[in-house]
Amino acid sequence: MPLIDARKLAVLAALALTACGDGAEQANKKEQRRGPAQVGYVVVQQTRVPLVTELAGRTFAYRSSEVRPQVSGVIQKMFFNEGTVVRRGQPLYQIDPSLYRAAVNEARANVASAQATAQAARVRADRLRPLAEIEAVSKQDYTDAVATQRQAEASIAQGRAQLETARTNLRFATVPAPITGRIGRTLFTVGALVTASQTEPLTTIQQLDPIYVDIQQSAAALLNLRRRMAAGGVLPASASVRLKLEDGSDYGQTGTVEFAEVVVDQQTGTVTLRARFPNPGGLLLPGMFVRAVFAQAIETNAFLVPQQAVSRDPQGNATVWLVGANNKVQQRTVQTVRAEGANWVVTGGLRPGDRVITQGTANLSDNATVRPVPANTPQQPKPPSPEQLEQQQKAKGKGD
Known part of the structure; x- marks a missing residue:
């Protein structure tokens, strides 16, 4: 009995191996009848990528300008609305000009007095000149008269400078906009005392x-x-x-x-x-x-590769599948720096004219033969195999 059982087991094992071999052979035949897998590819070229x-x-x-007073006094008027646009040179504040107007009048009177004094000194010097030439008067008297004339003329220049300073201060009593822009809120209102040396601005203008x-x-x-x-x-x-x-x-x-x-x-x-x-x-x-x-x-030598064509290996390196010679596929490692829209920017690992596979990458292996077509090419329907026809006929017969 044990000998018979051993023979039966050997026969069953042989039958199983034969069945497996027949199954693998049939699978290979089906694969051969099906043909190489179709993949879609794009041809990459170097391009400029920002x-x-x-x-x-x-x-x-x-531009931003802080409006500050250049003279001291009490604000009498405001000529603007907060938050509006003001123009350069437009009056903004009016500081009490009374003291500065009086200073102008005083300086003007001083100039007039100096002019009168200079006129008298000039006349006296002119009269003493011929007398000094004939020695009717001493030359020292003539020299003193000329010096007095020149001092009087210098007093006129000094008075005019003071008059110009007084006029400038009077002009500063009206505070203008230094730039054109939108004016902010005012920090000082009518009746406030402002000084030329204060640290806080009256307001701010921004262009x-x-x-x-x-x-x-x-x-x-x-x-x-x-x-x-x-x-x-x-x-x-x-x-x-x-x-x-x-x-x-x-x-x-x-x-x-x-x-x-x-x-x-x-x-x-x-x-x-x-x-x-x-x-x-x-x-x-x-x-x-x-x-x-x-x-x-x-980037002057970059490639734009569709994102679906790029995958990662276990080490995290970016890889792509390429269609090589004789339609054999090969995997290549590339350097990707960033994404640009729907593409990866590749700066290394590719050459101009490479055919990068973008469709049908799921079951690819190195050196596998494929049927490459341009990406997005419509799939052509294949005729049914003999096995499929036989199954269809059997199903039809059962239905009848």
């Missing part, structure tokens, strides 16, 4: 069109960018900047970067870039936080 950066920024007035946006960039990122430019392959881009407001919306106007600071902030380790934006509607106000989006440089 290095877009998004950084935090803050708005500042294009908001155009407006500045100060952008903060880390010194490390700026250093890396400059090194890449020095190494080649990266060119400086235009200075055009777009803004995103605090609510996430885009600011409709486009600005330009004007300059970058030459020092690094010791507390934050950042460098300030200043951009200027048109602000005709006054939407941007000083102190607002915004996001600046701009291209600092241009």
